[in-house]
Amino acid sequence: MTLERPTPTAARDAIADGLDREALVTVFGRCTVDYDGRASSQLAAGDRHVMLKPDGAALVHTDEGQQPVNWQPPGCAHDVFCEPAAGADGSDGSETDGSGSGSGSDDVTASDTDTATLVLESTRSTPEERLLVCFQDVLQVSTFAGTDEGELTLSGTESDLRDRILDSPDLLESGFTPLATERDTSAGAIDIYGEDDAGRTVVVELKRRRVGPDAVSQLRRYVDALERDLHADATLRGILVAPSVTERAQRLLGEHGLEFVSLEPTDE
Amino acid sequence: MTLERPTPTAARDAIADGLDREALVTVFGRCTVDYDGRASSQLAAGDRHVMLKPDGAALVHTDEGQQPVNWQPPGCAHDVFCEPAAGADGSDGSETDGSGSGSGSDDVTASDTDTATLVLESTRSTPEERLLVCFQDVLQVSTFAGTDEGELTLSGTESDLRDRILDSPDLLESGFTPLATERDTSAGAIDIYGEDDAGRTVVVELKRRRVGPDAVSQLRRYVDALERDLHADATLRGILVAPSVTERAQRLLGEHGLEFVSLEPTDE
DNA sequence: ATGTTTATCTCGCCG
């Protein structure tokens, strides 16, 4: 269902209906966006694409960037209503209390339609967050009732890299024997815990792509923790497995006596 | 501009026109999605919302989740064409070569319209990546020509936390003197470098939210590096500044002789 | 609910 250049009240009714029917709702038009919660932001008027999902997610997209300029995570409560004659600043005013909840009980009637402003509000608690989109102009409202049972199959992940090594431990090094995955230590879980051909304990940390210093520190935390946990007299080996390392990470590995093995998540 | 339930060829022409005019294009319908690049994925048929941005970004959204189920970053080249009678699997076939580039030179004509499949393709290099969306059914095609000059102002960031401390160093501790920000070390840049009231060097790492073990490791890398860089005989102090710490991070701080100061990025 | 880690992370900055 699609409306082009609807009046604010017609847009409001179509959106409210879409939300009721658990449809995916999109609105395109000139709007301001205000967010307050974990941080806070304001965005002056511009033409943007807003998507409200039936799971409570909200996305505001400009014509640039992969990421939305503003958003709200799934689980939020969406509300739509009209305000008599709000200016560009919709963040203030009387909407901080819950008087307008439900489906817009204090809304404007159809007779005020040409001066009214369409407002989308999305809120959640834990943490308390509010997103407010105020439309000066609505160019399109659409609702989509589709279904999606399709499951995404993804390969080339860290878990594929783990499986690859478990299937062929020699890819890590000749004589390596995996003993556990996700082995717990006081610093967190080790990706692969095993033994080399000399019986030395080996801690393996996996990364699906080129690694920097953070991955080295992570491996080091695990090796340190395991040494403590085991009161190990013998030195443990720590091996970072990834397609490649940055130079700084390489140096860090050396400083901490850790090793690197180059391996990709999939065999081409 | 909006078409509802267009024929594949009409949809193709509208989308091609939208891409030409640097408009934001949306397509809603039943489609399969195949991705190959840094990883690879397949997604069976379902109703989804596809957005093509003039900067080359592509987003495929289902009715759930804040994140797109598939995407392509800005900078990609979008292409649209019709294929005679492709099944659900659009990842194979003759489209691996560049013969269909441009605006669909090997496309289907309007007479084949009822059996044709609409295909969206988005590709880039460095890294080589390809996204293929094959529509069995197109419910809506829209193009939006809007503009967006609005700048986002965001507060509550790490940079706000830094400014807060630079304005009032006593917030960190009485007698603290900031000497530099982004001070470079062999391990990277220190957020705030300074001195305490006893003249001891202080390394400050800032986080806008509650921190875990990774932040502690990061601070430790900087402290270690600076000790080395300065051949410091005296001990450096390392202070992690964040709203709060997790317990494991707290313990790590203790093990490494690092400190914690609780501070929020903004004053309420 | 919080903690921990991954991610086709994205994004910006800087060399």
Next chain:
DNA sequence: CGGCGAGGTAAACAT
């Protein structure tokens, strides 16, 4: 272009 770190990161998974 790659390295590095921030992010209202989100999402998955475990506790």
